[in-house]
Amino acid sequence: MSDSSVIDRGQEAEFGDFVQLLKPRVMSLVVFTAMVGLLVAPVPVHPFVAATSILFIALGGGASGALNMWYDADIDRVMRRTANRPIPAGRVSEGEALGLGLALSGFSCVMLGLAANWVAAAFLAFTIFFYVVVYTVWLKRTTPQNIVIGGAAGAFPPMIGWAVATGGVSVESVMMFALIFMWTPPHFWALALFMKDDYSKAGVPMLTVTHGRKVTRAHILAYTLLLAPVAIGTGFTAIGGPVYLVAAVLLSAGFIRGAWRIFRRDETMAEADRYLAERRFFRFSLAYLFLLFSALLGQAALRSLAIGGW
Amino acid sequence: MAIHREHELHSRRIGRNLGLGLVLGAFVALVFGLTIVKVSNLDPAAAAPQVTGTAQ
Numbered sequence: 001m002s003d004s005s006v007i008d009r010g011q012e013a014e015f016g017d018f019v020q021l022l023k024p025r026v027m028s029l030v031v032f033t034a035m036v037g038l039l040v041a042p043v044p045v046h047p048f049v050a051a052t053s054i055l056f057i058a059l060g061g062g063a064s065g066a067l068n069m070w071y072d073a074d075i076d077r078v079m080r081r082t083a084n085r086p087i088p089a090g091r092v093s094e095g096e097a098l099g100l101g102l103a104l105s106g107f108s109c110v111m112l113g114l115a116a117n118w119v120a121a122a123f124l125a126f127t128i129f130f131y132v133v134v135y136t137v138w139l140k141r142t143t144p145q146n147i148v149i150g151g152a153a154g155a156f157p158p159m160i161g162w163a164v165a166t167g168g169v170s171v172e173s174v175m176m177f178a179l180i181f182m183w184t185p186p187h188f189w190a191l192a193l194f195m196k197d198d199y200s201k202a203g204v205p206m207l208t209v210t211h212g213r214k215v216t217r218a219h220i221l222a223y224t225l226l227l228a229p230v231a232i233g234t235g236f237t238a239i240g241g242p243v244y245l246v247a248a249v250l251l252s253a254g255f256i257r258g259a260w261r262i263f264r265r266d267e268t269m270a271e272a273d274r275y276l277a278e279r280r281f282f283r284f285s286l287a288y289l290f291l292l293f294s295a296l297l298g299q300a301a302l303r304s305l306a307i308g309g310w
Numbered sequence: 311m312a313i314h315r316e317h318e319l320h321s322r323r324i325g326r327n328l329g330l331g332l333v334l335g336a337f338v339a340l341v342f343g344l345t346i347v348k349v350s351n352l353d354p355a356a357a358a359p360q361v362t363g364t365a366q
Contacts, residue, residue, distance in 0.1 A: 015329030
C-alpha cells in the first residue's frame, strides 16, 4: 500500500464535517436547556465558570452525537434523510468518528469536573453513556419505545446545569428533566407521522411502523396529556411563579388542542392536506419547549429583582 | 515518491488545520481564564479558619 492511497480518498473531510459529527442542532437545544438549568438555580455561579461549563456540557452532547453517528452509520446509509451525513457520504471514516467521540467524551467530562464540580461531571458522563450505550446500541433497534428512552438522554442537560450551580439534585431539577422527558415522544412521533422515513428498511422499530399510525396518534395524545401536569406542576416549585404558571397553562392548552386534532384525524384526512396538522404540531412543540424554559428564565430574572416569585 | 516542501496535501487540508489551530488556541485561552477565575475567587469563608489556625 503506497501512502498516496491513504491520502487520496475520494472526498477530503473538511473542518465542517467534523462539526457535523457533533450534531450542532441538537447541541443548540442542549446549550439552551443547560443554561436555563444553571441560571434558575438558587446558587450564583461566576459568569466565566458558567459559560465554560455550558460549553463543556455542549461538547459532551456533541461527543455522544459523534458516537451515535459512528454506531448508526449502517442505518444512516439506508435512510434518505441521513444519507448525506459525513460517514455515509464517505467524507469521514467510522474510526475517525469513534476516535473523536471517545476523546471528546473524556475531555468534556474531565473539564466540566475541573471547571464546576464532579457531581455535574458524573452526570454528564452518565448522559453520554445513556445516549450511546443504552439508547443507540441497546434499545433503538429493539423496542418501539426507543424515542421515549432516548428522550431521557436529551432531558439530562438542565439537571447537569443545575448540578453545576448547586452540586446536587433537587425537586426542581427533576421537574425540568420530566418536562423534556415527557415532551420528547409527542415531538418525535409527530415528525415520524409526516416524515415517513424508511425506518422499516433500516431495521429501526419506529412506533409508526410497528403499531401503525393510529396507535401513534393515540400515543401522542396520551403523552401530551401527561406532560401538562408536569409543566403546570413545575410552576408550584421554587423555580416557578405566576408568570411561568400562566405561560405553562396557556402553552399546555394549545399543545393538548393540537394533539387532540392529530388524534381525531386518520391517514386519508392527513394525506388530503399533506399532514398540515402534524407539521403545525411539530413546529408548535419546538416553540412550546423554548417558551416554557424562557418563562422559567424570566421568572428567575423577576425573582432576582424580588418580584413575582412565590 | 518525492517529498516536496509544499505538498498538494497541505493546501487541501488548510481549512482543517486552521480550524484545529483555532480550537486549540481557544482551549488554551479558556483554561487560562478559568485559572484566573479560580485563583482570584477563592472562597474567603473557607480560607479564614486556616488563617486563624496558623496565627494561633
